[in-house]
Amino acid sequence: MTDAPGWQVSPRWIEWRRTVDLLKYDERFTLMAERGDSIHGEADFIERLFPRRKISLLDAGCGTGRLAIEMTSRGHHAVGVDLDPDMIARARSKASDIEWHVADLSKLALGSKSEVVVMAGNIPLFCAPGSQAGIIKSLSQHIVTDGYLISGFSLEDRGDAYLSADYQRDALAAGLTFVAEYSNWNGDGSITGDDYTVMVHQLH
Template identity: 45%
Template sequence: MSDGVPPDLANAAVVSPRWVTWRERTDINDYDQRFERMAAAGQHVHGEADFIAGYAASSILDAGCGTGRIAIELDRRGCDVVGVDLDADMIAAAQRKAPHMSWAVQDLARMQLSRRFGLVAMPGNVMLFCQPDDRRLIVHNLAQHLEPGGMLLAGFTLEPNGYTLAQWDQHCAASGLTLLERFSTWERQPFAESSGYHVSVHRRVDRFTVHDLLAEARSGLSRLSPAQLSEALRRDDVVVLDTRQGSDRETDGCIEHSLHCPRTVVEWRADPASGYSSPAISGFGQRIVVVCNDGYSSSLAAATLQRLGFTHATDLIGGFQAWSSGGFPVVRPPVA
């Protein structure tokens, strides 16, 4: 928890200082009830849902879903929708309103969900409330969660001296997303810089990308969370292959009894046909968990090990960073 933040705002503090400020002046229940009062008075409060549903996507990720107002309306219309938010209080509110739906506390910059979506929507100033340093990572990670040809929809206020439309477009382009259309409102008013708001639709390229390579690799893996790996290490005969650089192990530590195995030699250390296999790997039935820094290249390595016949090979979701930040034990690497 950040210094000076009241205990009841501890979950908000995980998001950003700006989000804490918003939460300090906003009661979650009053926030929801305001929209209910507007609807009762005959006002249309589902412009965002109208816009999103209009693309008839096979599945929708509401990224930064808040208390679930938009996701719940999309679900009511029959859409396959999942809601994620970094503020656990917002997810708890959404779960109370719609316990039948899929909700999760997730960091948009670092989450690794087990599925991809036809459309990812960020309708609520998410890019303004997140940590500024995470903006590029958020766009890249959301692109990773799109199916080929999938769309990223986002709307946020264009503030003077704030996060600009040019920066947004640059981050999208760097993640393989091209602008499809842009409006000033969720009611599709033509875009004008003077409006101070934008709703942009970007489409993911259809070609086979690194995101597809990763999804293909993970489709055959039963990936482990840090908690699951911790339990497996207590119960099972597990070999952890740490593919990080030796300097990273020296600086950040490692998982106890993990075998340092740089990515460039994983296949040779595992396959007995190489002539250089590690004696720590007892055979093709050995349970192997590959750990990299963030949980990306490890998926590719684990999939390759499965192709070599190690049917129980998998990797750690979020990599060593998730293990360390989750409070699981870290030790100094053994002296070579």
């Protein structure tokens, strides 16, 4: 495993990454799909925002590329970015035709904008504590006018937790407008008592 700079990520990400085997990580989703489980809830969610048309998407914190690859297979234009070079190498090995970047989300400078920027898979929790505001600001600069920033992450009962209210504060500070909050990628609206949030903001 190639280590990402420790100051750019949270301790929980370092611990998770130290123990995960990327091949087995991908195989888990393959096995789920073979069982008939839905593994593309994020892609389905995004397509509900843009029915019957193709979009451009930036998968921020793309990992091994599951979302970007699925969106590309559906005819959309996707770009993937992750801090971990091993994950990007794995993503590139599965889909060399997609544009992949190893980059720090807080300092991202792709020179292009997308209709949707998405952070799926607990990205706000895996980045270094206190860096979320800078990341959201950076990502907001990669969204076209009237485009969306969508983020999904766990809500935790702990003293240093980053919660939906924190995300909302940072998104508004970045010039984004709140659209909706859901409890999962199925688009269920109630979040009372749930432990996950999907936040949708728009750039006007």
